[in-house]
Structures are given as C-alpha cells and as structure tokens.
Amino acid sequence: MLRADDDLSWYARKADGLRRDVGLAEAAPGPGAVPRVDALLAELVRGGIKGSIARRTLYTRRLPPGCRGCLAGRGTNAFVTGLCTRDCFFCFNAKPRVDELVVHGIKLSSPEEAPAVVARYGLSSVGVSGGEPTLRPERLLRLVRALGTLSSRVRIDLYTNGDCLSDDLLAELRDAGLDALRFNVVAREFDLEPVARALAFFPETAVEVPAVPERRAELEDMVLALDRLGVPFLNIHELFACRENAAAVESRGYGSTGERAEALLWEPVAGAEEAALGLLLFAQRRAERLSAYYCSCRTQEDISRRGLRRRRRQVAAPP
Numbered sequence: 001m002l003r004a005d006d007d008l009s010w011y012a013r014k015a016d017g018l019r020r021d022v023g024l025a026e027a028a029p030g031p032g033a034v035p036r037v038d039a040l041l042a043e044l045v046r047g048g049i050k051g052s053i054a055r056r057t058l059y060t061r062r063l064p065p066g067c068r069g070c071l072a073g074r075g076t077n078a079f080v081t082g083l084c085t086r087d088c089f090f091c092f093n094a095k096p097r098v099d100e101l102v103v104h105g106i107k108l109s110s111p112e113e114a115p116a117v118v119a120r121y122g123l124s125s126v127g128v129s130g131g132e133p134t135l136r137p138e139r140l141l142r143l144v145r146a147l148g149t150l151s152s153r154v155r156i157d158l159y160t161n162g163d164c165l166s167d168d169l170l171a172e173l174r175d176a177g178l179d180a181l182r183f184n185v186v187a188r189e190f191d192l193e194p195v196a197r198a199l200a201f202f203p204e205t206a207v208e209v210p211a212v213p214e215r216r217a218e219l220e221d222m223v224l225a226l227d228r229l230g231v232p233f234l235n236i237h238e239l240f241a242c243r244e245n246a247a248a249v250e251s252r253g254y255g256s257t258g259e260r261a262e263a264l265l266w267e268p269v270a271g272a273e274e275a276a277l278g279l280l281l282f283a284q285r286r287a288e289r290l291s292a293y294y295c296s297c298r299t300q301e302d303i304s305r306r307g308l309r310r311r312r313r314q315v316a317a318p319p
C-alpha cells in the first residue's frame with residue numbers, strides 16, 4: 001500500500017511534473033542526420049532486428065533477462081551509495097555524492113528494509129547500482145541477501161564499473177543470490193578484465209554503456225572483444241543530458257536535439273541516436289554470439305509511463 005511519504009518514489013521523481021529545463025543548448029541537426037538514421041533503421045530491419053522501430057526498443061538476438069521486468073514497468077533501482085571511484089562525464093548521479101541507501105526512491109536506514117518496499121509495489125526486478133555499489137560491499141551483500149527473502153522471486157542485476165570487484169566478492173555475490181552483473185566499461189577505458197573474471201561466476205554477465213559518439217572506434221572494438229570472450233549481452237544507451245551531467249556533456253561539444261520527453265528529466269543528445277543505431281548495426285553484422293539491445297530514451301520514456309500507470313492503479317485500488 002502506498003504511503004504519503006512515498007511521493008518521492010522513483011517513478012514519481014522520474015515521471016511526475018517536476019521537469020526542469022536541462023539547460024543544454026540545442027544543436028542544429030547536421031546535414032544528412034535524419035536520412036542517415038532512416039538508412040540505419042532500414043539496414044537493421046533487413047538484418048532481422050527484433051523489437052519496436054517506432055519506440056526504438058531494438059535487439060539482435062535475445063533480450064537480457066533482467067530487462068524484461070523493467071520493460072513491463074515492474075523494475076526498480078536500489079542505490080547502494082552515491083560514492084564512486086570514477087567521474088564519467090555522462091554520469092547522471094546527483095552531486096555532491098551522498099553515501100546513502102535508496103530503494104525505489106525511498107531512503108532506507110538498513111538493507112533489510114528493502115524487501116518491504118519491493119513487495120509493496122509488486123516489483124519483479126531490481127537493478128542494484130550507485131555510484132559504485134561495491135564500495136560498500138557489506139551493505140551490498142546484505143541487500144542482495146535481504147531481497148532473496150521475498151516470497152516471490154525478484155531478479156537482481158548489479159551495475160558496476162568493476163574497480164573494486166575481487167574474485168572473493170564475486171563468489172559472495174553469487175552465493176548471496178545475485179543474478180548477473182552489468183559493467184560500465186567506458187568508466188575503465190574499455191578494460192574488459194573484470195568482465196572476463198565475472199563471466200566465470202555469472203554466465204549472464206552484461207556490458208551496459210552509452211553509445212558515446214566520439215568513442216565509436218573503441219565501442220566497435222569492444223563489441224568484437226565481448227563476442228570473443230563469450231559475453232552474452234550488450235546494452236546500448238542513447239547518450240542523454242540531464243541536470244546532473246549537462247555541463248560536462250556540453251563541455252564535450254554535445255547539444256540537445258530539442259526533443260522533450262514528457263515523462264523523463266533528461267533529453268537525448270544530438271547525434272546520439274545515430275551513434276547507438278550504428279553500434280547496434282555493427283553488432284548485428286559482426287557479432288556471432290553477442291546479443292545487443294538498444295535501450296533508447298524513448299524506451300526509458302515508455303518504461304516510466306508503464307511504471308507510473310501501475311503506481312496510479314495501486315493508488316486507485318490499494319490491495
């Protein structure tokens with residue numbers, strides 16, 4: 001049942017009418033940008049891409065299991081700490097960083113409170129993130145173990161940059177009930193060493209990165225390397241700007257497309273869609289085993305709407 005103080009819940013923060021301007025200057029579309037995107041989409045269709053072209057929710061072989069609950073609006077985020085070992089320019093976390101545990105937008109005083117939040121909202125998948133969640137290994141392990149006590153099974157994926165990921169911690173996370181890890185390898189300049197080690201513990205290991213247009217060559221090399229390693233999943237995001245990263249994104253020369261998502265607090269960056277679709281097409285053509293999935297800003301918008309609809313239904317008809 002929803003409580004009055006849940007008004008700061010994740011979906012409410014993401015999706016309600018609190019939008020403020022991101023402040024990124026609009027970029028004029030470069031010559032030929034629209035036809036290039038159309039041509040990429042046509043090539044992807046010819047290659048048998050799955051999903052929705054209209055919503056830009058596209059994948060090559062199969063969806064990562066952890067994405068299904070999220071796409072249905074039944075996913076949420078468990079934020080283990082705001083602290084991080086890196087400072088990625090695209091990072092959307094609030095600064096200054098705060099060392100706090102927040103689940104579904106609700107600040108908790110202990111990891112053992114998390115199952116009640118997940119059960120209250122009928123959620124089926126939890127993305128455990130930060131900051132860098134492995135900076136607080138005890139809190140992280142307690143959270144994963146606590147989520148495992150729920151009567152209905154919840155899928156748990158851990159988002160990490162791999163900086164603090166020892167083999168001992170990997171084994172403990174597996175034994176605690178974690179399902180898979182998702183690596184931001186851009187944070188480590190495409191060093192795949194932690195990814196390769198994690199694969200021995202978690203067969204559903206994934207890499208999840210924004211398709212940063214200026215890193216196209218490294219991203220394509222990464223696709224080939226992941227495929228050779230036998231990593232099953234790559235999630236590609238559209239680079240976006242939000243309040244928290246707008247200054248850093250702008251300092252790299254990126255501008256806004258001017259598209260205003262209705263249910264999100266961020267805006268796609270001009271050229272980001274073309275870069276993401278180009279990388280997806282590269283993976284479709286060149287990877288032999290790797291499944292690549294494009295989770296676009298439109299996809300995120302759809303997820304937010306579904307989550308908000310579920311939340312409103314819960315308010316209208318509390319269990």
Ligand code: SF4
Nearest residue numbers: 084086087088091131
């Ligand atoms: S590793 Fe993740 S949390 Fe840390 S700075 Fe980069 S995007 Fe942000």
